[in-house]
Amino acid sequence: MRTHERVLAQIETGLAAGRWSIGERLPAERALAEELGVSRPSVREAIRILEAMGIVRTAVGSGPSAGATLIDRPAAGLGAAVRLHVASGTLPVSDVVRTRVLLEAGAVRDAAARASGDAALARAREHVVAMADPGLDAGVFLEHDQDFHIELARLGGNQLVEAILSGMRAAVASYVAAGAAAVEEWPRTAARLCSEHSAILDAVARHDGAEAERLMREHIEGFYRETGLDEHHGVVPKPSAVAVRGSATAS
Template sequence: MRTHQVVLAHIEEDLASGRIRVGDRLPGERALAEQLGVSRPSVREAIKILEALGVIRTATGSGPEAGATVVADPAAGLGAALRLHVATDHVPVRDVVDLRLLVEGAAVRDAAARPTTDGLDQASALLDAMDVPGLDAPRFLDLDGAFHVTLAGMSGNVLHAAVLAGIGGAVREYIGEGAARAADWPTLAGRLRAEHRAILHAVRDGRADDAEAMVRRHIEDFHRDTASDQR
């Protein structure tokens, strides 16, 4: 085991046992190095990994906010990991579509079971922005992605939104290519607007079955109608 992994294993054990909790500060770099018998650079490497994973937040200085504090943000870590793997360009578009079907289907079902006013208002505002006359396709698709992530965030499951944010680049790429291939983009955009409204209404009304069926059909139909030789 590499020395920085010793530090990671120690902190993981402390978190699992409850000796360290969210909001607590980790021991200082020197204290950890002496306690574990490792070098300070090894501790720094472990801290950087934990921060990238969304487990801690670091701040410089000497005040009460300085040092490494446990924050436990799984969305940050999972999203970053997914983005990196998708960026390798070895993830087929069909796999991305299938993941969306699973995650978004479950997310809107849960969102419909307990819709929140803030989430509904935010989603509605995004749809209003998509109705602006003369909106170009790239901006439309950016708002489209934000709408889907917002719906997922309403589910109450932090991993739903994390997964969608993580594959956001891959989703944006394939829907952008699909939109560019569309024979009649304005008509397609109009259809997408109507489908978005219907999904949001189903969530607002608590119609979980309808919301899930609609979002799955929405994702599948766009891929079917715009796919070419995508992987």
């Protein structure tokens, strides 16, 4: 085990034992190095890794906000890790779709149990209304579509699920764009997808978790089948290589 990995392991042990709490600062580099019996560069490298993982926030200087402060942003680290794997172009589309089904179906079921009125669903409904515009620019449509799905995941209340889905955003956008380009009558498909979005949201608003889960599964899997992506066992295309024909994309 390399030195900075030992530092990470010992900091993890301290966090698990409750030695530090969210909002508190870790000891200074010098103090940590002396306590752990390692060099300051090793401590510095470990802190940088923790910052990339969304565990700490660092600030330079000598004031009260200087040093490494404990935070908790799971989307930062998980999202970055998933995005890097997407960028490598090695994720099969089928894996992305199956993961979406597992996570999003459960998320909307939880959202239906938690939904506490129109205010909680307002942001998701705004995206549904925007996507219903047949003249909407393709890029804008895709952004609304992605935001709608992430908003429902957020309503489910599971930060880990939300973080993973946020990290998958580029992968989803890429395969959806490729699928939309293969659809012969996109306006009809887009209208159907918008209708499915509305039905999912309505089920959540009625607190009908079983129906919301069923509709979400059919929504994601239906588009995958319709576009013929299930017949091509390729990897997720890189965003720069995807050109959408004619109009907007959705999932």
